[in-house]
Amino acid sequence: MKSARITAPNEPLSISESETPKPQGDQVLVKVGSVGVCHSDLHQIKNEWGGSQYPMVPGHEIVGKVLTVGTNVTKFKVGDLAGVGVMVDSCKTCKTCTQDLEQYCEEGFVGTYNNKERNSDKITMGGYSTKIVVDEYYTFKIAPTLPLAAVAPLLCAGITTYSPLVYAGVKKGMKVAVVGLGGLGHMGVKFAVSFGAEVTVISTSPSKEADAKKLGATHFLVSTDKEAMSKYNSYFDVILDAISANHDYTSYLNLLGIDGKLMVVGLPIESPKVQPFSLVTNRRSVIGSCIGGMKETQEMLDYCAEHNIVSEIEVIPMQKINEAYDRMLKGDVKYRFVIDLASLK
Numbered sequence: 001m002k003s004a005r006i007t008a009p010n011e012p013l014s015i016s017e018s019e020t021p022k023p024q025g026d027q028v029l030v031k032v033g034s035v036g037v038c039h040s041d042l043h044q045i046k047n048e049w050g051g052s053q054y055p056m057v058p059g060h061e062i063v064g065k066v067l068t069v070g071t072n073v074t075k076f077k078v079g080d081l082a083g084v085g086v087m088v089d090s091c092k093t094c095k096t097c098t099q100d101l102e103q104y105c106e107e108g109f110v111g112t113y114n115n116k117e118r119n120s121d122k123i124t125m126g127g128y129s130t131k132i133v134v135d136e137y138y139t140f141k142i143a144p145t146l147p148l149a150a151v152a153p154l155l156c157a158g159i160t161t162y163s164p165l166v167y168a169g170v171k172k173g174m175k176v177a178v179v180g181l182g183g184l185g186h187m188g189v190k191f192a193v194s195f196g197a198e199v200t201v202i203s204t205s206p207s208k209e210a211d212a213k214k215l216g217a218t219h220f221l222v223s224t225d226k227e228a229m230s231k232y233n234s235y236f237d238v239i240l241d242a243i244s245a246n247h248d249y250t251s252y253l254n255l256l257g258i259d260g261k262l263m264v265v266g267l268p269i270e271s272p273k274v275q276p277f278s279l280v281t282n283r284r285s286v287i288g289s290c291i292g293g294m295k296e297t298q299e300m301l302d303y304c305a306e307h308n309i310v311s312e313i314e315v316i317p318m319q320k321i322n323e324a325y326d327r328m329l330k331g332d333v334k335y336r337f338v339i340d341l342a343s344l345k
Contacts, residue, residue, distance in 0.1 A: 028082065059126035060086045060155065082140065085140065152311070186335040264286060
């Protein structure tokens with residue numbers, strides 16, 4: 001099998017070969033067809049969050065076909081479409097795991113890459129690879145009705161925005177704002193619109209208004225236009241904050257009505273600022289959300305298949321991944337890069 005890996009921070013990814021692992025027991029071997037490029041890949045490659053371990057094979061938005069299965073596998077058979085998301089293991093026995101909230105495992109879930117495997121010093125390697133072995137419990141069924149490459153980002157960007165909107169109880173008639181129209185934000189718009197909400201996109205880029213409306217948004221606000229923003233004070237029920245750049249929460253909190261919720265999914269490097277008065281006004285809250293559990297992620301994938309929801313993507317060969325990272329930092333992608341693993345043959 002071939003993989004794209006990085007051996008140190010700020011170095012370009014390079015291609016390497018390794019032996020194909022054999023699935024054991026409950027494991028499935030997936031031939032990776034496509035893998036999405038998440039902004040967190042870039043954070044971890046550069047060790048911006050700390051704790052990065054090298055060599056690293058990134059990638060946690062994985063779709064492909066099952067090549068072989070372990071002797072105990074019952075969920076998949078050879079030839080089935082399969083997906084792998086952000087996690088590949090958890091303890092399965094703690095309070096949160098037994099509530100189908102494996103992403104909040106008390107022991108900490110095992111990430112698809114750049115994490116130590118449970119009870120082992122081996123480091124997990126991700127989906128920038130032609131093949132991957134994963135426990136069937138952490139592998140998802142993918143409907144054949146949607147374009148496979150456009151499904152890949154649902155395994156992170158999709159569930160990362162679906163889960164907080166569901167938790168916040170978004171439904172028909174509610175007023176929802178999505179801050180940041182990028183890889184996460186554009187999925188947040190699609191889900192909120194599909195739930196029947198009136199959706200507003202808030203962005204620093206006036207040029208994104210046409211895309212916001214095309215995705216189903218009713219209103220568009222430029223966050224630097226203080227007068228326009230002030231007209232929406234105490235207006236929204238829910239705001240989905242999908243900004244990965246450093247920013248101040250206060251200006252968005254002020255837009256929330258009574259019991260309004262600022263749902264945070266963007267992960268800035270620096271800690272954001274919050275003015276306490278903006279919290280106590282209207283009994284507002286800031287709530288973080290981390291991907292979703294196995295059950296909810298499969299529900300999200302099934303919902304997308306039923307409602308024909310996929311990510312807006314640009315497909316690239318693996319050989320252009322370093323260029324894609326540079327473009328991603330400039331916001332030059334609509335709205336998710338997806339790598340075609342056939343390019344590694």
